Amino acid sequence: AQKITQTQPGMFVQEKEAVTLDCTYDTSDQSYGLFWYKQPSSGEMIFLIYQGSYDEQNATEGRYSLNFQKARKSANLVISASQLGDSAMYFCAMKLNQAGTALIFGKGTTLSVSS
């Protein structure tokens, strides 16, 4: 069975600095997708970035990039130039290549950005 591990319950960063949120995963499948979601205090779940297991390039979306190291089974989220609005819970998630299967979430990391 697949598993997502986020070992950092909380992270603190100052505005304009970069921060890395860790995520490791475990699956025996060769084809899978990795996702990061942001959950602000208001509660909604916002999709940030996706990385496919066969993608050779690391995914980037604006200030978000995904540091994908397949051999280490890690998919860390890097947020560059942090902003106060980045303060939120961040979830790493994984989905196997079978239509309709569950997106499995890690426990999340709370990011606090200070001025």
Add this chain to the structure above:
Amino acid sequence: EPEVTQTPSHQVTQMGQEVILRCVPISNHLYFYWYRQILGQKVEFLVSFYNNEISEKSEIFDDQFSVERPDGSNFTLKIRSTKLEDSAMYFCASSETGGENSPLHFGNGTRLTVT
């Protein structure tokens, strides 16, 4: 941008009562999901739905739960006889293809409180 909408945003019910949570997925999406998040905790998969059938369900999704797509736009989660431990945020999500490269787009959630 198209979005998933959920109603109501808050629902308070007494233990033993039936509740129906409603969702309108993104119109061209084929796969629909329900997740729940007990306050501040992990996001847990309940069920996925495709072509008017359940694709996958978790251990949480027992006989007290059911899902339905009563018309071409709505997707509902029914809890037949609510328990105190059903108190949680319930998220509906939809995915265009359901594959590992198809992100889930979440609604803003329904906060269910069972008293």
